Amino acid sequence: QSDKNGSRSGDTWLFFHADTFQAALLQAPEKHWYLKRLKPPRLAPGVDGYYYNFANDVIADDASHILTKAHEQKAISLLQRNIRGAITRRRIKRETNATIVIQKSKMMWDVQKIHGSNGKNAALLKSWFRKYKAKDDRIKLVHRIGRIQ
Structure with a gap:
């Protein structure tokens, strides 16, 4: 998958020649320098180059x-x-x-x-439901008997 910034898959570390080291130091913040020789920042003698991570702007010499x-x-x-x-x-x-x-x-x-707080409503509801159920049962019974006859 790639977009306008290029592919994000793969390794973000790239190896650069030692000639470009000073320019890389200007590019990356000082807290992102992972170098063995920091004061002053420099590469070891005889080293061909350094590694730079573009995702995080990190410089490493090892x-x-x-x-x-x-x-x-x-x-x-x-x-x-x-x-x-x-x-x-x-x-x-x-x-x-x-x-x-x-x-x-x-x-x-x-x-x-x-x-209710003391149970009065329960008695009212129970009595109402018994009357309702009795009426409903009677209507159903009349309907069923009417269908049989």
């Missing part, structure tokens, strides 16, 4: 640093994935607990609404 950074990045991404999973699970658990509290509160409110 190839082992690239491998170390790759391992660190892999470990960081694994940690991030696990931490995100734990945070998501915790958030789901909190939302579930909040939902349960809301459901219990509504159930309690409904029970108080039906039965």
Whole structure:
């Protein structure tokens, strides 16, 4: 997959000849210099070149640093994935607990609404339902008998 900035797949480290080292130092921030000789920043004598990472603007003079950074990045991404999973699970658990509290509160409110604070409403509702059920049963019985005859 590529876009206007080019492909993002593959290695972002490139090897450059030692002649361009001073220009690279101007390009990258000082905290991104991973060099063995920092004061003043320079390459070791007899070294052909250095490595530059365009993704992060990092300069390194040793190839082992690239491998170390790759391992660190892999470990960081694994940690991030696990931490995100734990945070998501915790958030789901909190939302579930909040939902349960809301459901219990509504159930309690409904029970108080039906039965009242001292149970008077329950007796009224029961007597009303018995009358309603008796009328409904009688209508059904008359209808069924009418179909048989």
